[in-house]
Amino acid sequence: MSAQAESTKADADDRVFKRDLLASLPNLRAFAVSLTGRHDKADDLVQDTIMKAWANQKSFTAGTNMRAWLFTILRNEFYSQMRKRGREVQDSDGLFSERFSVHPEQYGRLDLQDFRQALDKLPEDQREAIVLVGAAGFAYEEAAEICGCAVGTIKSRVSRARTRLQELLGVSGESDYGPDAGDAAITARAFGS
Numbered sequence: 001m002s003a004q005a006e007s008t009k010a011d012a013d014d015r016v017f018k019r020d021l022l023a024s025l026p027n028l029r030a031f032a033v034s035l036t037g038r039h040d041k042a043d044d045l046v047q048d049t050i051m052k053a054w055a056n057q058k059s060f061t062a063g064t065n066m067r068a069w070l071f072t073i074l075r076n077e078f079y080s081q082m083r084k085r086g087r088e089v090q091d092s093d094g095l096f097s098e099r100f101s102v103h104p105e106q107y108g109r110l111d112l113q114d115f116r117q118a119l120d121k122l123p124e125d126q127r128e129a130i131v132l133v134g135a136a137g138f139a140y141e142e143a144a145e146i147c148g149c150a151v152g153t154i155k156s157r158v159s160r161a162r163t164r165l166q167e168l169l170g171v172s173g174e175s176d177y178g179p180d181a182g183d184a185a186i187t188a189r190a191f192g193s
Contacts, residue, residue, distance in 0.1 A: 017060065020066045021054075021066070024066065025050075028046045028050075028071070030131075031071060031131055032049075034127065035075075035078045035131075037120065045074060048077050049070060049073050049077055052073050052077065067138070068138070072145070072148075075146060115169065117168075118169050119131075126158075126160055126161035126164070128157075129161060132146060133158050134162075
């Protein structure tokens with residue numbers, strides 16, 4: 001291959017990389033918000049992820065799943081930051097932060113607040129799995145790759161998370177949204193669909 005052809009291919013690969021990177025930003029941000037619980041920290045986490053991805057662009061194999069690669073970087077960066085922080089004030093029941101919040105005036109906001117509180121009560125592995133599969137739209141196989149575990153483990157985590165969210169939110173599936181609508185109801189309540 002000539003030098004000019006290699007240069008043209010490299011330019012095309014760079015454009016595809018940039019396009020796919022930008023297209024992944026909304027999903028990365030949603031996943032980061034689910035991990036951190038705060039929009040400002042989520043934005044910082046996404047920025048760190050993009051910077052690492054950009055710096056390691058040469059290690060990405062064109063034609064493979066960029067979303068899974070980026071989500072893995074984000075997840076690893078989140079865990080690295082959590083290990084570095086060491087100690088933080090725990091507010092798992094939300095009492096501390098509730099004193100600083102303004103109560104919403106609309107039912108949709110109340111539902112979202114209820115969902116976020118319920119989501120925060122899930123174990124971290126279940127919360128991560130339900131967000132990847134339910135909100136980010138990853139297939140079980142992709143979510144398993146991101147989390148570094150077996151597909152069956154992801155399916156189990158998602159199932160336990162859905163069941164627990166239904167319990168916490170008082171959603172029975174049939175009575176509130178019709179049969180077989182429990183998962184859709186949870187996702188709709190969670191992400192404003």
